[in-house]
Amino acid sequence: MRNREKGKFDDNAWYRYGRNQSIGQFDKPKLIVQVISAFNRFAYDANATYFSGGGNGPYYGLRPVDQTMHILYFSGLLNGKLHNWIHHKQALRTFQTAYSYGKRFIERLPIRTINFDDPADVQMHDKMVELVDEMLDLHKQLPGLTGEGRRITEVLIDKVDKEVDALVYKLYGLSDDEVAIVEGG
Numbered sequence: 345m346r347n348r349e350k351g352k353f354d355d356n357a358w359y360r361y362g363r364n365q366s367i368g369q370f371d372k373p374k375l376i377v378q379v380i381s382a383f384n385r386f387a388y389d390a391n392a393t394y395f396s397g398g399g400n401g402p403y404y405g406l407r408p409v410d411q412t413m414h415i416l417y418f419s420g421l422l423n424g425k426l427h428n429w430i431h432h433k434q435a436l437r438t439f440q441t442a443y444s445y446g447k448r449f450i451e452r453l454p455i456r457t458i459n460f461d462d463p464a465d466v467q468m469h470d471k472m473v474e475l476v477d478e479m480l481d482l483h484k485q486l487p488g489l490t491g492e493g494r495r496i497t498e499v500l501i502d503k504v505d506k507e508v509d510a511l512v513y514k515l516y517g518l519s520d521d522e523v524a525i526v527e528g529g
Contacts, residue, residue, distance in 0.1 A: 374405040382442050386422040413458050416476040424512040427453050429526045456515045479504045
């Protein structure tokens with residue numbers, strides 16, 4: 345192995361990353377996605393707490409190539425019902441109820457880019473970021489809540505979730521019939 349890696353391994357070390365591709369990107373904010381999941385779960389790692397897995401997981405770290413769009417914009421798109429529906433149509437199904445979130449499936453998801461010269465596009469981008477930020481704040485409150493406070497916060501989370509989905513449908517120009525198909529499963 346030492347010969348193959350051309351001196352990258354220290355003789356005194358019993359461990360090493362076999363490959364360091366993108367290792368410098370791990371300490372930056374990113375989205376984390378499980379490799380096998382029943383539905384889209386793109387979690388925002390704002391503090392760069394997690395290092396990404398690779399190959400078969402257990403999870404990947406994703407950072408947008410286009411840095412002009414906010415990472416929370418991508419979170420809103422990818423966690424929405426539309427991308428969940430699209431993903432389930434194209435991804436490998438595993439364990440009867442779960443799907444593969446490997447690179448070859450994630451990279452096929454259509455990302456609606458923002459034209460920052462178009463005020464309507466900018467407004468939708470900024471609204472998405474605002475809604476996702478609100479959703480994250482609501483989820484942070486949940487662990488400390490019980491009873492009526494928890495129920496109210498869960499209702500607010502559901503409301504914001506629906507607003508995010510409605511905005512995604514608008515961004516992609518879906519008709520009412522197309523929304524009904526996505527909402528119906």
